[in-house]
Amino acid sequence: MVAAEVKREQVFEWLANVPDPEIPVLSILDLGIVRDVDVSAGVTVTLTPTYSGCPATEVIESTVLMALRQHGVVDVAIKRVLSPPWTTDWITADGREKLRRYGIAPPSKEKPVACPQCESLDTECVSEFGSTACKAAWRCRECLEPFEYFKCL
Amino acid sequence: MSANQALIAYTLRLADNALILAQRMVELVAAEPELEEELANANFALDFIGQARMFYTYAGELEGQGRSEDDFAFMRDEREFGNLLLLEQPNGHFGDALVRQFLFEAFYLHLLEALMRCSDQRLCEIAARAIKEVKYHFRHSSHWLVRLGDGTELSHNRAQTSLDDAWRYTGEMFTADEIDTAMQENFDGPDLASIHELWRRDIATVVVEATLQLPDDQWMASGGKQGRHSEHLGFLLAEMQYLQRSFPGATW
Ligand SMILES: [Zn+2]
Numbered sequence: 001m002v003a004a005e006v007k008r009e010q011v012f013e014w015l016a017n018v019p020d021p022e023i024p025v026l027s028i029l030d031l032g033i034v035r036d037v038d039v040s041a042g043v044t045v046t047l048t049p050t051y052s053g054c055p056a057t058e059v060i061e062s063t064v065l066m067a068l069r070q071h072g073v074v075d076v077a078i079k080r081v082l083s084p085p086w087t088t089d090w091i092t093a094d095g096r097e098k099l100r101r102y103g104i105a106p107p108s109k110e111k112p113v114a115c116p117q118c119e120s121l122d123t124e125c126v127s128e129f130g131s132t133a134c135k136a137a138w139r140c141r142e143c144l145e146p147f148e149y150f151k152c153l
Numbered sequence: 154m155s156a157n158q159a160l161i162a163y164t165l166r167l168a169d170n171a172l173i174l175a176q177r178m179v180e181l182v183a184a185e186p187e188l189e190e191e192l193a194n195a196n197f198a199l200d201f202i203g204q205a206r207m208f209y210t211y212a213g214e215l216e217g218q219g220r221s222e223d224d225f226a227f228m229r230d231e232r233e234f235g236n237l238l239l240l241e242q243p244n245g246h247f248g249d250a251l252v253r254q255f256l257f258e259a260f261y262l263h264l265l266e267a268l269m270r271c272s273d274q275r276l277c278e279i280a281a282r283a284i285k286e287v288k289y290h291f292r293h294s295s296h297w298l299v300r301l302g303d304g305t306e307l308s309h310n311r312a313q314t315s316l317d318d319a320w321r322y323t324g325e326m327f328t329a330d331e332i333d334t335a336m337q338e339n340f341d342g343p344d345l346a347s348i349h350e351l352w353r354r355d356i357a358t359v360v361v362e363a364t365l366q367l368p369d370d371q372w373m374a375s376g377g378k379q380g381r382h383s384e385h386l387g388f389l390l391a392e393m394q395y396l397q398r399s400f401p402g403a404t405w
Contacts, residue, residue, distance in 0.1 A: 053281055
């Protein structure tokens with residue numbers, strides 16, 4: 001395929017299948033880290049890192065390259081932008097729903113956080129620090145299940 | 154020194170601070186007293202490594218000699234590192250390491266805030282990214298200082314000693330040299346005197362809540378920013394740089 005024939009919407013469709021390596025139920029579109037796709041000269045995908053030290057950044061970039069290559073697009077550039085910094089507000093509504101179904105409470109300005117299993121608000125924070133920088137460990141006092149909470153940033 | 158040279162030197166200092174502190178934190182991985190701290194420390198260290206990478210990459214671009222983040226981190230000698238002396242000090246016990254984080258993060262927060270308003274766009278962007286993380290780190294180290302200071306007699310006394318011991322390394326954070334001045338004059342960079350006041354105010358609030366005493370200003374060690382380090386940095390670099398020095402260009 002010649003790069004000029006690639007449509008922007010098409011690239012977005014492909015990117016919708018690129019998972020976040022740490023929370024694979026989320027695509028990088030759900031996560032809100034794809035800032036822009038430009039198809040005017042080759043394909044340029046603009047991404048923003050979630051956290052400075054996010055170990056997934058390189059993995060995501062190479063997965064994007066591979067995904068586009070699989071569709072015959074070889075002229076691909078990845079642009080990394082820092083500003084404005086990513087915030088959890090950019091996780092899409094769809095993404096939040098996927099997180100909940102996966103058992104992770106999505107970021108919420110309101111506390112207490114609702115249990116992703118039984119929706120009870122009778123929950124408590126067990127540890128501010130979870131398995132990755134973006135998650136905290138919580139527990140539901142209703143159904144007694146522990147769960148992870150995606151912290152606001 | 155041209156404005157660009159000062160900007161490179163300044164950016165490298167920011168990178169070195171983040172990297173050397175991260176390396177000290179990495180030494181604590183699998184050695185924290187409890188699981189929650191284990192996760193916090195490792196994740197915070199990752200944040201600092203990420204910040205170091207952004208600063209090094211930018212310094213390399215400014216320099217235009219093709220040096221990468223890895224070249225800066227692994228192929229420079231002790232005298233070329235411009236990190237603060239405070240950050241290269243050995244971890245000591247939990248309270249020592251915690252106090253080091255606390256004193257630095259209180260300073261770093263205001264430094265980043267000032268950098269977000271400087272006239273160099275890239276530094277503004279990196280600072281805006283980093284400050285979100287450092288706010289959270291400072292909240293964590295503040296909580297711990299209160300827990301230790303307002304804890305048992307033993308933890309109180311130890312935290313006070315940690316604070317007294319670390320104090321002599323805080324002076325150089327606020328002593329402007331020609332690079333700080335050039336940064337301020339050419340790029341609207343941070344004003345260290347006003348940051349000093351904000352820092353004192355912030356740490357005093359926490360120290361009082363922790364029932365501890367703010368140490369009196371005493372003789373202050375300096376030289377880290379100019380590459381004159383304590384004996385500890387050499388050992389730290391020897392461990393950190395070993396692989397890249399033994400097998401230059403190694404990839405995996
Ligand atoms: Zn529940």
